[in-house]
Amino acid sequence: MAELNLVQSINLALAQEMERDDRVMVLGEDVGLNGGVFRVTDGLQKRFGEDRVVDTPLAESGILGTSIGLAINGMLPVPEIQFEGFLGPAYDQIVHHAGRMRNRTRGAVTVPLTVRVPVGGGIHAPELHSDSPEAIYSHHVGIKVVMPSTPYDAKGLLLAAIRDPDPVIFFEPKRVYRSYKEHVPEDDYTVEIGEAKVLSEGEDVTVITWGATVFQALAALDELPEDVSVELIDMRTIYPMDEDTIVESVQKTGRCVIVHEAARTAGMGAEIATILQEKCFLHLEAPVQRVTGFDTVMPYYKLENHYLPEAPRIKEAIEQVLAY
């Protein structure tokens, strides 16, 4: 077992799946010779050739649209969109074509593709390189949306995504890319899409989050008094959501704080809070709280840490929910 960071783990998953299945292709801007701007695809072109690891022209709609064609005609494309801020031009192809094709052809034409997208802030990146658009794509039908936070989960979820018969957006929290290493098995394993993970079991309050804020939540937990028992849940998949795990937890704790980087309005926190009030109404001991990005533009990096839901804001929300 190797100690790998998130970048290395995703690289390993891609290499192993390309080895296993010759239908798998990697394509995108700078993914070949350069190995991707974050080096996630480093070495793949050398190993699998220019035909299977393709430096495409600089056009996101083109990358997604041709990936749809590749998928329709028997390939398993894994396109990379360099930053989530560049998903905009590909939005139409993802939402109106990849997501709808199975349904509008009543199963005759399907689009098995996995779009890899670095996501989120916290790395002092240029403008439009730090957003969190997972709710937008979860709102649209026919697309699965995942966001692993750990190297182990990233490999398992990516293999599950590539093998999934439907389109999957695979968000990679760039703040976690090189933040730490953990054991990632060489073996072939998958993490099921749609399954959340309980990181710590607790009795007093449930904290629900995903992506890079998992680590902000862990930091907040460290600052709480020892007698506070927190159940921390990493959603891992944003859609389809693991409702059972969160409902079961909040029915137990009666209190919940939802944390995400994206802006609050119509974010996934709104959806989760609604599910909880529908399914845990009489179990709730306090209003469900959201600790999120503000309803502003994601600021350029001098102010980004004020926007991001960092540990102190999470800790404060947990304390307020407990005191209610």
Added chain:
Amino acid sequence: MPRTVAYKTQIQHLSVLDENGKLDSKLGKDLLSDEQVQQSYEHMTVCRQYDEVAFKLQRSGRMGTFPQNKGQEAAAIGSALAARKGQDWLVPAYRENAALFMHGLPMHSVLTYWMGDERGSQIPEGVKITPLSVPIGTHMLHATGIAWAAKMRKEDSVTLTYFGDGATSEGDFHEAANFAGVLQVPCIFICQNNSWAISVPREKQTASETFAQKALAYGIPTIQVDGNDLFAMYLATKEAHDRARKGEGPTFIEAVTYRLADHTTADDASRYRDTSELDAWKAKDPLIRLRKYLENKGLWDDEKQEALEAKAKAIVQEVVKTAEEMPKPDVTDIFDYTFAEIPESLRVQRDTMRTTSLGQNPDQAGLGARAAR
């Protein structure tokens, strides 16, 4: 020499069969057999009848909005003739029904589709056609990708994609052409320049003298063709097809044609289009010139024409019957085809036909706990 010529080219225009049904003896020689021409004429006539009946179905409330194909049959059939059914891919917009029927799409499917039923897009197994694409220009990228996959899989397969003049203003057209040029994929881009994008004339669509020249920017061989000329469309597509099969990449074909009907049944072209222009193009109708050609060769007469028209009516009548007699789809279809495997929350919506939670599982909402208190 501070100023030199960096690039120079010209755009060819290809015409083989003129408006009077006269064939260019050199270009037209041995191009299509009499049998092929006659079959094409017959298919065109059936498709014209189909188009007229579809219009009437909409007007009588038996079908929703329908975009008529009238006038563009030669562009569709001439190009589709050069492609191999079940082996080459057709990636259509919605004004080339005749090509799709030639390549195995059941004729009732298009009516089923415009009758508001997704089963019209449920392409049968083995038919290499993607569903009709209503948003403009987005499908050309799929064509490039399909051709790319064929190249990757070393399949002997060429992809033909159809779109209008307006579609060349969309960014996706440029990305599709650029990718196809860079990747040298076996794809033929067939631009049906019918002069109008709903109400916007081609002069307002682009400052280019031709649509064909747009492909030059992407290093793609390109040609302008008389789109109402079956022979020219076949020849240009055949040449493109041969090149594609030899690994010489994509081709762009501008088919100069004309939309003889409104944009769709929801449109009224008299609001923006002069009758004189329409009348001038009626004289260039691809059916008229093909009939003249066949008559000149002694292959056609009024008797055959009458028999063909009766046959076309019978075929279309049967197709309409098939479409109209299809039972209404199951409402569960809207859920069942969203994913290969239905997610739990969607399954609940399907099984209850509700998006509300009350009344579904009181225990889970904690209402059981309230009853106990």
